[in-house]
Amino acid sequence: MLLAALVATTALTACGLPRSGPNRNELLAGVEQTAGAPFAIPVDDNVARITAYEPPLTFPAAFRNAGVLGPDTINAGDTLGLTIYENVNEGLLAGQGQNFAVLDTVQVDGAGFIFVPYAGRIRAAGNTPEALRQIITAQLETQTPEPQVQVRRLAGDGATVAIMGDVGGQGVYPIERPTRTLAAMLARAGGISNEPETALVTVIRGNTEGTAWLNDLYTDPSLDIALRDGDRIVVKQDDRTYIALGATGGQSRIPFGKPVVSALDAIAQAGGLNTNLADPRGVFIMRNESPEIANALLGRNDLVGAQRIVYIIDLTQPNGMFFAREFLIRDGDTVYVTQAPYVQWQKTLSAITGPVGTAGSVNNALN
CATH class of the missing domain: 3.10.560.10 (Outer membrane lipoprotein wza domain like)
Incomplete structure (x- = not known):
């Protein structure tokens, strides 16, 4: 019982x-x-193999295949300086007693064009200073004999990227000669402010975006993509x-x-x-x-x-x-x-024996 x-x-x-x-x-x-x-x-091995598939984090092929912007490529927003020499005493643009004219701070408009007197509206964006020099020279040759043109790039902040998230310094940065690729631009922004091993880098270009692990940028050269004007770069920790x-x-x-x-x-x-x-x-x-x-x-x-x-x-x-x-x-x-x-x-035994032990102790104390 x-x-x-x-x-x-x-x-x-x-x-x-x-x-x-x-x-x-x-x-x-x-x-x-x-x-x-x-x-x-x-x-088992088969289950582990089937379930291990996960789409790799990478950038779209269009990002990875895009070439690096030339260091001298002119972009919308750039500021140029023009010097035009004319082989006549009284030229079209030169002042009295001079044979040259200086046009400083010529702004490349949002559509990529500049205006040069007597040459008209000329497309500058996408050209190098040398290519633009040849275009302006050809336009002026019909109006002044043997013009000589110099084109200087005064500011290169027409092409910029926006960097946000876990970086040393968030902000808008120009694409310059040393910062034409993603890794270099992140370094320019002060590097990563959190754990690099779990940092994710997302690049948004127009309606297209891609994400990669930060460490993969340094082990896979194809992921250190060339930047383009208007890119948005977001760095965040893996959540x-x-x-x-x-x-x-x-x-x-x-x-x-x-x-x-x-x-x-x-x-x-x-x-x-x-x-x-x-x-x-x-x-x-x-x-x-x-x-x-x-x-x-x-x-x-x-x-x-x-x-x-x-x-x-x-x-x-x-x-x-x-x-x-x-x-x-x-x-x-x-x-x-x-x-x-x-x-x-x-637990069950403790629940049963605990009260019994307590009752025994009380009984001994009473006796």
Whole structure:
């Protein structure tokens, strides 16, 4: 009778004891239901390979293939200085007693044109000073004999980029000879003010944009793209996170902290498995998976829309650690580690024996 009463009391007590979440068997029983339940998939090499695909962060081909602007290319907004020599005593532009005229601060308008007396409206943007010199000379030759023209670029701030975000100095910067590529321009803006390993650089050009990891700019030369007038550059820290729950060293939302995070990394970042609580057979990664990947994993072609997938890793298996190292975590994943079965049993025994021990102590004190 006493044993039966103890078992009954244990069962009732176990139902009401606090815990961090469902155990391994309860989770597996839930996902094995057929009506709207998520799919349960044990992680192996094939699963790790299929789920590892994620579009790489890079710039569009149009950005990567664009050539560097020539150091002498004239742009809208530039200021030019013109000196025109005429081979006559009384020229068209020269003052009295002189054979040359100086036209300083000739502004290239927004459409890329300048106005030169007797030569008319001339397109300057896109030309070098030498090319523009030849154009002006040809225009004036019909009105004054053998004109000689000098073109000087007085200011190069017609082509500019705007830099925002986690840089040393936000602002608008001119594209000059030393800062014609992205990496050089970021250095000109004071460099990155946060952790370089997790810094993302976005370049917006018109209606097109691309994003790349900052460190990739230095390892892949094609990503150190040539800049163009009007580019907007935004630098920010990677904001991807995952949630760690259950029998880990800590339960919270955790930032990735690096470009690639494996399931093993995620467990370590959460403080590892709690040696007094965790069931190493029950590491679950919960995710809304794309239909393309879900169909590939399940050998189907009828799934439509995001699918709820529960990936299971058993760290007690010979390859469990390797699978955890190869399975990649994605933004928004939930990593849940179940409690070992004996933990709840210990709590139950403590709940039963605790009051009995307390009653015995009181009885001894009274006697």
